[in-house]
Amino acid sequence: MSLFRPFAPILAIAASTSLAWGHEFWIDPEDYTLAPGDTLTAAIRVGENFKGSSYAYIPDNFRRFDLAQGDDVAPVEGRIGDRPALSTTVDEDGLAIVVHVTRDYDLTYSSYDSFVNFVTHKDAEWVIDAHADAGQEGVAPKEIYSRHAKSLxxxxxxxxxxxxxxxVTEIVALENPYTGDTGDGIDVQVFYQSEPRGDAQVEIFDRDPDGEVTVSTVTTDAEGVATVPVTAGHSYLVDAVVLRRPGDDVAEETGAAWESLWASLTFAVPE
Structure with a gap:
């Protein structure tokens, strides 16, 4: 059975695939601070500017969905169709980390311009040259993509x-936003294939208590580290996107010229 399927209705992020590349994917807890014994409720969201639709618990649509506390890591249990996708009691005191990895999806850009806009927005202009060098200048390509999300x-x-x-790609918070000194921001480290990803663009979505969102970018250093400026009482979505050529077998099976791997991390900073 092929691992690469077209958009399933349950996770179709736009009626037009020309819009699909501009949408982030993140884990959105109902509350970022809980007492032991409370229910941790979190939605899986797709959208723009830290606003988006909630999607259901559908095991066929993810490779991994875990909840970690300390050394304990357990799969998130749910019923097909549950929305929000995560609702579980957390009994232990400490930092809880939600991990979610989707299956592979595919899309075909509606135009060459939308492809150029996407790779430019993600600071990957080299892809445009590589596309042209392959004799595809002006051609709207097919792409496969997957999402790799975490929440604290x-x-x-x-x-x-x-x-x-x-x-395969992920963002790690090097400081605990709930217990550390956040006055100088939160350092995060971006990884790709378990190695620090230097010179990578990190996009920051900062949501204030009134729901207003501001967007900015920072770039990682040689060790894959970047500082996210933070404000008490705000919540944050940070993401970073890897663009690469798919393997020969994947390219042959799907017809995809490019692959994007999206990493995201959400957290809040207490008042």
């Missing part, structure tokens, strides 16, 4: 530390 939630005091979970 404080239970009780929220003590603990984010870490890498072996995702």
């Amino acid at each position: 939630v404080a239970v009780g005091e929220g003590a603990g530390q984010d870490r890498a979970f072996g995702l």
Whole structure:
């Protein structure tokens, strides 16, 4: 059975695939700070500017959906169709980390310009030259993509530390936003194939208590580290996108010329 399927209705992020590339994917907890024994409820969202639709718990649409606290990592259990996708009791005091990896999806850009706009927005202009060098200048390509999302939630005091979970690409918070000194921002590290990803663009979506969102970007250093400026009482979505050529077998099976791998991390900074 092929692993690469067209958009399923349950996760179709836009009626027109020309819009699909501009949509982020993130885990959106109902509350980022809980007491032991509370229910951790979180939606899986797709949208723009930290606003989007909630999607259901559909095991066929993800490769991994875990909840980690300390050394314990367990699959998120749910019923098909549950919305929000995550609702579970958290009994242990400490930092809870939600990890979600989607299956592969594919899209065909509606125009060459939309492709150029996307790779330019993601600071990957080299892709335009590589596309032209392959004799495809002016051609709207087919792409496969997957999402690699994490979220940090404080239970009780929220003590603990984010870490890498072996995702093909992921963002790791090097400081705990619930217990650390956030006056100089939160350092994050971007990984790709378990190696720090230097000179990578990180997009920051900052949502204030009134729901207003501001967007900015920073670039990682040689060690894949960047500082996210933060404000108490705000919540954050940070993401970074890898663009690469798919493997020969994948390209042959899907007809895709490019692959994008999206990493995201959500957290809040207490008042």
